[in-house]
Amino acid sequence: DVKVTQSSRYLVKRTGEKVFLECVQDMDHENMFWYRQDPGLGLRLIYFSYDVKMKEKGDIPEGYSVSREKKERFSLILESASTNQTSMYLCASSFSDGLTWGYTFGSGTRLTVV
């Protein structure tokens, strides 16, 4: 089974801090994604990457950046954390078995900015 591991389950950070959320997948997948989940809004795409050193903006990239230096690792960076970035952050990598494809998600990081 593909494993997508997010380094922290819960984080509390102060307003203005730089925050790093780490995600690692173990199946050599090329495509990786960062979403945030908020009640009533579903999952919204922040950034994604189709290969090492490549990144694409999603629907809500403002206030975020990403880094993909190695294929297995995709990091989300909050340049200066704000309270409206309090959310559940979900990392995913894309799988395919020839018949179906989809995402495998990590367990999520619940970030609280105070």
Added chain:
Amino acid sequence: DQQVKQNSPSLSVQEGRISILNCDYTNSMFDYFLWYKKYPAEGPTFLISISSIKDKNEDGRFTVFLNKSAKHLSLHIVPSQPGDSAVYFCAASPMASGSRLTFGEGTQLTVNP
């Protein structure tokens, strides 16, 4: 612009009965659809998918129906079990494998014993 909509934030059913979760989409480029299930404090897990060349796909207790002309899909769970209580998200994409998925808002399903 919400391209994938789940109009029911919540649904409550009795154990053993059918659960029907609905999803509508607006983007005619979408031709691949998925359902995910999410428990609190966990990441979503893949349930079932369907491509636009089919109108039905079954996997055990889960069946997804697609009505392309109405831009509507539904997930049927029969029989419903208390362990099915979770938030269900539908998602859509153009068919190309690995494309970005667009998710709906989610429906909280509660199955009562």
